[in-house]
Amino acid sequence: MERHYTLNSNFEVTSDSLMLQQLPLVDVLPVFKGERLVVAEFMIQAADSVDSVWVKVARDQETMGWIHEKELLEKVVPVDSVSQFIHFFSNSHTIAFFVILGFSVFGIFIGLFVARSCN
Incomplete structure (x- = not known):
């Protein structure tokens, strides 16, 4: 084995x-x-x-x-740091957090784009 x-x-x-x-x-x-x-x-x-x-x-x-x-x-x-990194990101709560964070950042960029378009 x-x-x-x-x-x-x-x-x-x-x-x-x-x-x-x-x-x-x-x-x-x-x-x-x-x-x-x-x-x-x-x-x-x-x-x-x-x-x-x-x-x-x-x-x-x-x-x-x-x-x-x-x-x-x-x-x-x-x-080792690689295994710690993988373990940290394999946690389902961490993934959900980053998905929500990604949508939030995306929403902010859309808001900024719309605000610039209006000016």
Whole structure:
């Protein structure tokens, strides 16, 4: 399977929270929106029915744990500027804002054109 990230890739949490599991499955550690994570390790669990790929991520030295790759990728965005830009503009509210802004600017130009034509 091809991944678009590697060890030491940096991510920012975009969901409200993300639960990291400690192995053996003893406890979960929460990380929250806006916090940054780094990929520390990969593990393949072929018998896992949910997702065979587990990713170990760390927020800091004390906060690290495992999460299914699919869940991780749904709840984080890479830290690089291109990915942040794409994530920002993929938000439907942002698109609606720019559509309304575009119509407003268009309306202002039409108003200015009509005002000039009358003079």
